[in-house]
Amino acid sequence: MRYISPLSVLLSGLGLALTLTTLSGCGSGSSPETTNQKAAADSAKTAVVDTLALKRNAMRRDSLKADSITRAGGQLPGAILPGHRIVAFYGNIRAKGMGILGREPKEQMFRKFEKVLKEWQDADPSLPIQPALHNVTITAQGAAGSDGKYRLMNSKATIEEVISWAKEHKCIIFLDVQVGLSDLEHELHKLEPYLKDPIVHLGIDPEFAMATKGVRPGKKIGTYDAKDVNYAINFLARIVSENKLPPKVLTVHRFTQGMITNYKNIKLDPRVQVVMHMDGWGNPTLKKDSYHDYIQTQPVQYTGFKLFYEYDARPAPHHIMTPTEVLAELTPKPLYIQYQ
Incomplete structure (x- = not known):
């Protein structure tokens, strides 16, 4: 007999990227405005959040915690x-x-x-x-x-x-x-x-x-x-x-x-x-x-x-x-x- 059966995202994390474009001042020096713009850009770069990486890290922590509970008690509650x-x-x-x-x-x-x-x-x-x-x-x-x-x-x-x-x-x-x-x-x-x-x-x-x-x-x-x-x-x-x-x-x-x-x-x-x-x-x-x-x-x-x-x-x-x-x-x- 032929053996058949009858026919019967992970939510993506969004890494935020912010690009600031600054205009060069005239001459060799930097104006206060330019300096402030660079400082703002540097601050923005440090504030970028990779939410996908955060989700992955949270998953790893949860997995390690689950593994620890399982080793101690044989299985997770429920x-x-x-x-x-x-x-x-x-x-x-x-x-x-x-x-x-x-x-x-x-x-x-x-x-x-x-x-x-x-x-x-x-x-x-x-x-x-x-x-x-x-x-x-x-x-x-x-x-x-x-x-x-x-x-x-x-x-x-x-x-x-x-x-x-x-x-x-x-x-x-x-x-x-x-x-x-x-x-x-x-x-x-x-x-x-x-x-x-x-x-x-x-x-x-x-x-x-x-x-x-x-x-x-x-x-x-x-x-x-x-x-x-x-x-x-x-x-x-x-x-x-x-x-x-x-x-x-x-x-x-x-x-x-x-x-x-x-x-x-x-x-x-x-x-x-x-x-x-x-x-x-x-x-x-x-x-x-x-x-x-x-x-x-x-x-x-x-x-x-x-x-x-x-x-x-x-x-x-x-x-x-x-x-x-x-x-x-x-x-x-x-x-x-x-x-x-």
């Missing part, structure tokens, strides 16, 4: 992992075809979710379950759009609605990003106002990152390099520091070798907990093999595993793996579980 297992329903509340989140009426979907959460808690009573909604918020498109980038962001009303669902049901929420022919630098800043909320976390999906492929989403499987993942980590770390938040969780989808390149160069930060998430569908043997090849043998930090209601059971007699099966047959045991 960290979700590894003390919980996150179980998420994935999709888009405006699109029935993208996943269980949005496929069924809201209350029916949450009744199903409660049963799934209980199954996971029963399968491993040692870890409390953290329920989550995972909403694809910037979605790859088959049409180019006005700027030719093949992606579309949910409306403010939609994002606020799904966040309200999460709060109503004591969930955290992931805003997932499929950049199309854009990139993370131009997309993530759009989500910053929402990420200032402690319950809001981030997902990035290289399957639909097509800038290096030069084709529209769906034609090929896209890719991110370690530098792209590091950009997302640094972006979230800054938000955590500036807003005095507990650590954010970043999920990175993966189900092929080429979806993530140079994984060893991913640089972890205590303010961001990185989940490498095995995202492919198929029969249990294929899913376990992919988890081994692309998650277990290429470790980053924490691990995730996706289960597909519509695709994992096709064709019969294949089936959707149960919580007990997942925990018994995967090493390490995933701390992030997602249902699509």
